[in-house]
Amino acid sequence: MKILINVIKAVAFIIPVILLSACGGSESVTKSDESVATVEDRSIGEGEDGTMSHGTMDSAGFDSSDLNDPDSPLSIRVIYFEYDSDTVLADYRPAVEAHAAYLASHPETVITLEGHADERGSREYNLALGERRANALKQQMVLMGASPDQITTVSYGEERPAEDGHDEEAYSLNRRAEIVY
Secondary structure, three states, rough: OOHHHHHHHHHHHHHHHHHHHHOOOOOOEEEOOOOOOOOOEEEEEEEEOOOOEEEEHHHOOHHHHHOOOOOOHHHOOEHHHHOOOOOOOOOHHHHHHHHHHHHHHOOOEEEEEEOOOOOOOHHHHHHHHHHHHHHHHHHHHHHHOOOOOHHHEEEEEOOOOOOOOHHHHHHHHHHHEEEOO
């Protein structure tokens, strides 16, 4: 039964991605756009008007120096989430695509996805939420070409906050998944 549920979830995720990637269309989206980025490899940049622009990039175009280049989407290694959510926001999908493309073109590379939560909720709940966040990120990367064998996940729940504090600003920085090479 659990396998059937996982298959249904995977199909429910794959169909919209395929449909939206077939649409082509505009190469510029606003940061608040909730549309799914296409599965093609892209490079991203922010325009003067605050829009995220996407240009085609060959997956082999990424090398290890891009991991530390602040102009590369590979330098984005922290993915933030909304409260009580494990949905990867559209703003981060180009970075997730870039990491997936890098992994696909570098099969020897292994990463760890670390899931985190803010302090609200029980310790057990936050560990489960951190795990769901890391697994959601892994699922997207695998669907975009990375091998599942290249990605391990771990949840720290609320145990490793990025920011100490008990306000919304601190909470928003602690609701995250980190990509560790």
